[in-house]
Structures are given as structure tokens and as C-alpha cells.
Amino acid sequence: MPVTINDVAKEAGISTSTVSKVLNHWTTISPETTARVNAAIAKLNYTPNARAVSFARKSTRNIVYLTSLGKDEAYRNPHMFDIMCGVHKELTKHNYTLALVDISDEAYPGESVHNVIEGKCADGLIIHGSAVTKELSKSITQQNYPHIIIGHPGFESSLCWIDTNHGLAGQFAAKHMISCGYKDVAFIGGRKTDYISMQRQKGFIGGMYEYGYHIPDIHIGYTDSSIPESCEAACSMLISHRPPQAIVCENNTIALGVIKAVEKLKLKVPEEVALLVFDTYPYSGILSPKPTVIDINVYDMGVQAGATILRKLKNPSLLVQSYTTLPIVIQGQSTQPLRKQ
Amino acid sequence: MPVTINDVAKEAGISTSTVSKVLNHWTTISPETTARVNAAIAKLNYTPNARAVSFARKSTRNIVYLTSLGKDEAYRNPHMFDIMCGVHKELTKHNYTLALVDISDEAYPGESVHNVIEGKCADGLIIHGSAVTKELSKSITQQNYPHIIIGHPGFESSLCWIDTNHGLAGQFAAKHMISCGYKDVAFIGGRKTDYISMQRQKGFIGGMYEYGYHIPDIHIGYTDSSIPESCEAACSMLISHRPPQAIVCENNTIALGVIKAVEKLKLKVPEEVALLVFDTYPYSGILSPKPTVIDINVYDMGVQAGATILRKLKNPSLLVQSYTTLPIVIQGQSTQPLRKQ
């Protein structure tokens, strides 16, 4: 028979409501009563029934994290799980729990969101950006349900989101290259329809331009982000009449392709061609030479997301659409200050 | 104002308790009543309040997944998240939810488990093996709390666990090597204190022995699982007077070290030395040649764990200590049938 608040009240010789107030740290309770209640709690080894609390309070202190949780997702998209860990960290700190909901096999789009909202099993919702559609956006906005989306949804809306500023990360890439003394720097990215890639590219080109360097079109590559196509793109740049001194790779697969090209052409990194890559990947550590990386602390983004949803709960009218978490440069061996010749 | 079961009852002109019975698919309800209630539910767009249900039922239909959720865990240990996804899949199928609890920064060991059990916020607990201690084992067993541990806890107990059979995986490695025609096969693993490594090694040696091949001590390597030490171990084997035809690498980091050694000695894979690796890693796909892998479908292990905890809930006296999920061989280019000379 589990011990309830009534047992504690009886033991302490005090009313249930007062025990509840002690539990909730009301300031009106006398120190003496508090002490008696605490003694009774300790004696009976009492823990409040979380279900009853959440029911009585009409608040669950639970947040749902909505994302794709299919097989192999952990290998394809480890960043998403790192974000999740950050969210969890922040929520736990404030005595909230985090429940997972999979969006990858819904019967109809928006089903999961609907269930979460209607079932009242959470106070708020954190949604991984890739899962957001316009319909979903509409239903969330209409219900005015506390939410935060990780990653810009890709269209204008009154949704709340946080994201990392990819353009800024591109600028950081430019700044780093300039600081090393590289002027002829190429950028190999994804297709023109790839939002993140284009943001990074724009930021990079803009950053170089600020320092007075114009990147010619032949030094901008668009690929399908596969190893072969990236290798091909890098090769053709490197054997052209004007090979770049350095290549910025928009993601890790592209970097692998570029490394392959470099090996094929027997070029030395970073002496003959320097490399810069966006994002740390599990295998970044095993590449040789160790690449210099423009990294985003996505765990920290998760923490931000957690903090933000809690702010939303306190202040539902809050609009949050913000870029957060500065990119950082992790210096590796694939770039180095150019020696004056 | 959210619509409650009472609103539905009023709308249908029927008592609350009957509505509840319709909701819970009692068989005693007349088709006519059922229809009326369902019409009212549809009309009012009613969804039961999950909190109230769980409170009244004294069951949460929630399972807690206890593991390490620190920063970068997703990169270090993607398998754990793949297991988590499998667990989630199975639980969702049966209308259970999954909540996450981090064990990585508890104030004292066992704190999280204690909170979960005492707070009654879950019906059961799935614990990632690395988090299990003897104290924890004791308190879980004493409380007779429904649980399932993923990975053999490492000591005898009446805990419930599921695991993959590492010895069997080792045997599979031997079988594959034999089927290719290799006889002189080396095994490079972790330290002798590494439980998994030793299981795999034993299985492998035993498997080879069954086919009549004895692995000499010089062909068994113990390393700290680092790239340099594994490279060193492989080198010394390969330049010895009796180099192995093939090397089984107990994990991926070891494999990277061995590959490094092979490159250093300019040996051809698989012609001059074949390689076999345990477990798929995010970067397995980028290695060249693509390694042959003895893999465990850990997502499926998660599914099993989910199914098992649900069985435990129905039948609390069930003891589950079982090896589950067969290893599979994923053929790559690092092994091939030996041509007769």
C-alpha cells in the first residue's frame, strides 16, 4: 500500500491541505509546521504520486519531443539525438519530463501532433524542423498550443522556432580562411534547392566579399552531396587553370569526396590545398589530416529549445523566432596560416 | 473550455459511466448506445484527457527509458539511440508512451530509478545496461518493479535482461572465415577485462576449433581499442614469420587501426589479408574497401525489449534472462572466398 498525502497528514497531526502547501513551498507556513511535516515525510518515506499531482494541477510538467524515430535514424542523424539530449537536460533541471513521439509512421500527417494536443498529455511540444508542414503549422497556431520548432520551418508563419544562423556560419568560414591568408577559396555545397547549403554559401561569399575577395562562379560547386559527385567537382576545380588554395565543404559527405579528389591528385593538405568542413560528424575524428570544422553546438541548441518552451509556458503570447547558438571554429590540421612567400 | 466525458454524456443523453464503457470497449453495451455515444463524441470532437485516465486507472501506460543522455552521447553511442527507437516503436504500437530519464548526472547512484519508482510516473523501466549497479539491482528487485535491462548486467541476479549473444556472434565470425577458406585467422580485441570482447573472442576461437583449426596465442591480440595500439598489434602479427590470412577486429576503432597497419605494409585487402569487423558504425560505409561486418540489429533488440516489458506488466512474476536477436553477416569487400591455389 503506497503512502499518500493523507498518511503524512495523519502522522504529522496536520491537515492534508497544509501538507500540500509544505510540499509546494508556500511561504505562509510556519517553520514549526514545516518541520513536523518534513519529519513525517521522512519517517514514512513519502513521495507524491506524480500522476495525481499532474491531474490536480492540470499541468503535466511534461514536454513532448516530436521527431523521426525510425530504424537507423540514430546513424543517419546523430545531431538530432544530441539536440534531444540538450532539451532533456534543460527540462530535467526544471523538473519537467520529456516524452518521445515518432512522426515517421503516422496514419495521416499531423496525427501525432493532434493526439498530443488533444490528449493533454503534455504542456508543450518541441518539433524537429524536418517534421513541420503547413497544415501542421495551421493547427498548432489555431490552437495556440505552446511549441517550439527546432530549425526554421522554411516558410513564413507565426510559429515559434529557433535555429542556428547558417549564413553566419558561412561568414565564419570566410573569416577563418581570410585569417589564414587564403584568397582563392572554393565552396562545394549541395543543390540550389538545399536551404542550409545555400545559406552557408551566401554567408561565405558575402564574408569573403567584405574582405574584398570575389569568389568566381567556377569556384562554386553544386552537388548531390554524394562522395562521387563531390570528388568530381573538386577534381575539376583543382586541375583547372586556376585551382583554389582552399575548399570549403558544406557537409561531411562532400568533404569525403573532396578528400578523395585530393588523394587522387596527390596534393598535400593543407600546404597545396586547405580544407574546411561544416559540422562535426562521428567520423570527423578518424579523418586524416583532422579537418578544421565550423561547428554548431547542437546540444546547446537543445538546451535553448528547452529553456524557450518553458518561457512560452509562462508567457503564451511570446513569439520566438530567433537564431541562437554561435558557430565555433574547431581548428584541425586541414588549414593553417599561409606563410608569406 | 475543453470538452469532457460529461459533455459527451449530456449530448448523448446517457450516463457518464456508460460513455466510459463505450470508450473502453466493454462488451456489455448495446450497439444502439454505442452508436449514440460515438455520434456525440464525433460531434463534440472529444478526446479523453490522458492525465485523468491514467490517474483514475492507476496505470500510466508510460515506460521510462533510463540511460546516459549527456552531450555527444549521440555520436559516441548511436547504437543506444537506435535501440531506443526500437523500444519506442513497440511501445507506441501498444499505446504506451516512452519518457526519457538521464542517468548521467545524478546526485547519487540510483537516484533516478528511485524517483521513477516512487513518483509512480511510469508502469515500468527499461535500463540501458551500462547504467546498472548492484545497489540498483537490489532496490529494483526488492520493490519487484517491472523492468528490463538491455545488456547482461555483468553479474548474477534475478534482474530481467535481454542481450545479444556475443559468443554466438564470435562463432558466426569463425563460420564466415571458414566458409571463405581462411584457416590462419587472427583476432584483435580489447583488454581481457572487456566482457563483450572476451565473449566474442571465445565464440570465435571455439568456432574455429569446431572446424579443426586452433588459433595460436600469437594470433590473439589484446589492445586498449585505440587506433595506434590496434595498428601496432596488427603490424607485429603481419610482419611475423607466420602472418595471418585474415584478421577479425572486435570493434570499429580496432578495425581502423588494422586498416592503417595494412596500408602501412602496402598489403591488399582481401587478397593478402582479409578483414572482418563487428558492428556497423556510421562510418562503416565510407571505409574502403567496404568491410564485411558481423552485425546486430539493435533496433530489433529495442523492439524485443519493448515487447518484453509489456509482457512483464501482464505477468509480473515472469523472469526474462534471454539472448535475443541473431547476428547477421553483412558481406563487404574485405573478405572473399579464397581461390584454390
Next chain:
DNA sequence: CTGAAAGCGCTTACAG
């Protein structure tokens, strides 16, 4: 500063 009482939205014996 403390307590009696209503209520959160369901489920489930029990009676009919």
C-alpha cells in the same frame, strides 16, 4: 498561519 471542502476527469465495483 491553518483547515474543511470542492474539484480535477475519468474508472469501476455495485445495484438494478
Next chain:
DNA sequence: CTGAAAGCGCTTACAG
């Protein structure tokens, strides 16, 4: 087959 009523274990106006 249906319904009135008690109860799940708390919280929170409200009264004192």
C-alpha cells in the same frame, strides 16, 4: 444492458 456513486491523490480558492 445501464446508471448512481464512490474513489483515484492531489491542489486551491475560501473561510476563519
